[in-house]
Amino acid sequence: MPTTPPASLTPFLTDAHLPLWEQADAFATGETAARVERMEAAPHQVERKLPQTMAKLGWFGITIPAEYGGMGAGHVARTILIHRLAVVSAAAAAILQAGLIPIGALCHWGTPEQKAQWLPRAAEGSALLSIAVTEPHTGGHIGGIETIAVPTGNGQWVISGEKLHIGNSHLAGLHVVVARTAPADTTASKALTAFLVEHDRKGVSLAPHRARLGLHGFSAGHLILDRVRVPAMAMLGDLGQGLHVAQSSSIVYGRPNLTALSLGLHEAFVSTTATWLSARPRYGAHLADLPVVRDRLGAMQARLQQASCTGYHAVHLLDRGLPCDSILIGAKHTGHELAAATGRDAMELHGAHALDGDYALQRLFRDVQHTYAPAGTGEFQRIHLANTALGTPTTDWSQQLTALPSAAARGQPTAA
Numbered sequence: 001m002p003t004t005p006p007a008s009l010t011p012f013l014t015d016a017h018l019p020l021w022e023q024a025d026a027f028a029t030g031e032t033a034a035r036v037e038r039m040e041a042a043p044h045q046v047e048r049k050l051p052q053t054m055a056k057l058g059w060f061g062i063t064i065p066a067e068y069g070g071m072g073a074g075h076v077a078r079t080i081l082i083h084r085l086a087v088v089s090a091a092a093a094a095i096l097q098a099g100l101i102p103i104g105a106l107c108h109w110g111t112p113e114q115k116a117q118w119l120p121r122a123a124e125g126s127a128l129l130s131i132a133v134t135e136p137h138t139g140g141h142i143g144g145i146e147t148i149a150v151p152t153g154n155g156q157w158v159i160s161g162e163k164l165h166i167g168n169s170h171l172a173g174l175h176v177v178v179a180r181t182a183p184a185d186t187t188a189s190k191a192l193t194a195f196l197v198e199h200d201r202k203g204v205s206l207a208p209h210r211a212r213l214g215l216h217g218f219s220a221g222h223l224i225l226d227r228v229r230v231p232a233m234a235m236l237g238d239l240g241q242g243l244h245v246a247q248s249s250s251i252v253y254g255r256p257n258l259t260a261l262s263l264g265l266h267e268a269f270v271s272t273t274a275t276w277l278s279a280r281p282r283y284g285a286h287l288a289d290l291p292v293v294r295d296r297l298g299a300m301q302a303r304l305q306q307a308s309c310t311g312y313h314a315v316h317l318l319d320r321g322l323p324c325d326s327i328l329i330g331a332k333h334t335g336h337e338l339a340a341a342t343g344r345d346a347m348e349l350h351g352a353h354a355l356d357g358d359y360a361l362q363r364l365f366r367d368v369q370h371t372y373a374p375a376g377t378g379e380f381q382r383i384h385l386a387n388t389a390l391g392t393p394t395t396d397w398s399q400q401l402t403a404l405p406s407a408a409a410r411g412q413p414t415a416a
């Protein structure tokens with residue numbers, strides 16, 4: 001059933017956002033909800049049907065400019081889609097969000113030729129993208145990337161290395177791969193370069209999809225690059241700008257996406273728990289009538305409201321072209337922390353029932369663990385935030401990357 005956005009979000013939503021909210025709710029509670037059980041029961045399988053439908057709705061083109069076939073609807077619009085979907089299926093929302101991060105990178109860093117080649121296909125969903133930064137040994141330490149790209153002398157590059165936990169690894173037709181293009185002692189801000197690598201190039205392979213703790217149906221797999229040749233025109237951004245491509249995409253696209261994902265889960269924790277407490281009999285009434293229980297539910301609702309306002313406020317600033325890296329980072333950090341705390345309350349308020357077999361709440365509890373690591377772990381968010389507190393913030397990607405047109409932010413109708 002479509003819901004109405006809470007009044008607290010009014011400052012951040014325009015009339016153009018409302019049909020999108022409604023459409024996202026309808027898709028989430030309809031087609032998505034119908035597949036949730038099947039996805040949960042088959043953690044070893046990659047979900048392919050839902051991304052196809054999302055593609056038909058044009059959702060992978062939500063931030064792609066209209067001139068390339070996208071909606072150009074902006075960052076609040078992107079948050080609406082991921083948030084509403086995550087209330088019903090965080091895995092489906094993860095598929096959408098993982099596809100949108102590399103699209104953001106392409107929109108900002110792509111040459112006119114690269115955009116003309118890939119953005120229309122991304123917008124219509126005939127090509128899904130991934131962004132491949134994390135590696136088996138170096139993890140989130142981008143400066144330590146071991147994948148190397150070596151020039152051949154005839155204008156080509158040969159890329160070798162391995163990438164791990166790559167969102168949509170098994171769906172993507174195009175990977176944005178960040179590789180080392182300079183000697184090990186070169187500073188990270190000059191040592192790395194991003195490349196567009198088609199999934200069917202010789203030397204590109206994937207380890208079989210493995211079931212993860214949660215987000216069943218979402219692939220976050222192991223990409224292997226074995227002497228993969230790409231032409232010079234596959235370089236995304238300039239030589240040595242790979243750190244910028246990775247970092248900017250993570251801050252401007254990854255952080256808000258994960259904020260929206262945790263917000264959807266948060267909402268599901270609260271509504272599931274409120275429903276349970278209202279129906280569970282106790283002393284001739286229900287658990288929801290006990291003051292101590294209500295107190296805890298009230299705390300959950302307070303966290304949800306805080307996460308909701310913080311998350312939408314952050315992307316609203318982004319749509320306005322204001323410098324807000326620190327706000328985006330804080331929203332992702334707070335969004336996960338608050339949702340995880342509410343998840344714990346939800347589990348405990350369901351008592352032993354929460355621990356029974358395939359109890360639905362377990363899916364939410366497992367899924368929320370997946371909003372901690374991507375787009376910056378808590379430790380890295382707090383390093384950034386401490387810099388802000390000390391008056392020495394290190395990035396301003398939000399201002400630099402707001403070249404994307406934003407019809408919804410201007411109050412114009414979207415293609416939705």
Ligand SMILES: Cc1cc2nc3c(=O)[nH]c(=O)nc-3n(C[C@H](O)[C@H](O)[C@H](O)COP(=O)(O)OP(=O)(O)OC[C@H]3O[C@@H](n4cnc5c(N)ncnc54)[C@H](O)[C@@H]3O)c2cc1C
Nearest residue numbers: 131132133134139140141165166167370373374375377379
């Ligand atoms: C659902 C999901 C989707 C993902 N999607 C993608 C994707 O699309 N593309 C991609 O490239 N990656 C993706 N990732 C990977 C994600 O970016 C990494 O998990 C993250 O960067 C951390 O790397 P790691 O897990 O190897 O942990 P590590 O880097 O090994 O870190 C382990 C722990 O040590 C802490 N730590 C490490 N170094 C420091 C330090 N210097 N100071 C303080 N603490 C430190 C970390 O904060 C963390 O708590 C995804 C992960 C998940 C769970």
